[in-house]
Amino acid sequence: MGTDVALRFLDDHISGFLRDCRTCRGPDGACTIADGYRALFFEEFLPARAVVFCSPIYWYGLSAQTKAFFDRRLCHDAASNPSSERVLRAMSGKRLGVVLASEETYPGAALGIVHQMQEFSRYTHSDFVGVVRGVGNSRGEVRNDPDDSIRQAERLGAEILDRAYSDYRLDTKRAPVVWQEASGTGVT
Numbered sequence: 014m015g016t017d018v019a020l021r022f023l024d025d026h027i028s029g030f031l032r033d034c035r036t037c038r039g040p041d042g043a044c045t046i047a048d049g050y051r052a053l054f055f056e057e058f059l060p061a062r063a064v065v066f067c068s069p070i071y072w073y074g075l076s077a078q079t080k081a082f083f084d085r086r087l088c089h090d091a092a093s094n095p096s097s098e099r100v101l102r103a104m105s106g107k108r109l110g111v112v113l114a115s116e117e118t119y120p121g122a123a124l125g126i127v128h129q130m131q132e133f134s135r136y137t138h139s140d141f142v143g144v145v146r147g148v149g150n151s152r153g154e155v156r157n158d159p160d161d162s163i164r165q166a167e168r169l170g171a172e173i174l175d176r177a178y179s180d181y182r183l184d185t186k187r188a189p190v191v192w193q194e195a196s197g198t199g200v201t
């Protein structure tokens with residue numbers, strides 16, 4: 014379709030999970046977990062106009078690596094990080110999709126993930142334009158899914174930049190802190 018596409022495997026970039034950023038963040042506010050996440054996030058994810066996340070469904074949720082991708086970005090967009098304004102601006106307007114695979118035909122198996130993606134999109138002012146779920150029990154079996162999930166995924170990829178979506182969001186202003194201390198300064 015004339016668009017540059019890159020395929021990235023989160024296992025190649027993420028080897029650590031989010032810890033307590035208040036205790037392990039570097040003096041400059043940067044994440045101190047030493048793996049390839051920072052490069053993936055800043056050099057691949059933020060500049061991308063659109064991203065499709067692909068994951069198996071494990072216990073009605075995303076894989077641990079995919080969940081870690083979303084968790085780890087918190088360190089970069091937290092109000093206490095010096096780059097948070099730039100990061101939030103770069104996430105805004107991004108087109109997002111998700112492709113899931115599970116062995117369950119039960120449609121509700123993906124509802125929690127869809128809700129997470131909707132909330133992430135709302136929070137980052139991105140556009141969540143589609144979800145595809147393929148059903149199969151063994152490697153490669155999704156090809157036999159009667160809902161033709163392979164073709165649906167191809168269509169999502171081809172249309173992600175132009176696909177219409179419904180802006181279901183009602184956004185409210187948020188303070189950069191959750192709890193106000195008695196002194197009036199916030200705890201992040």
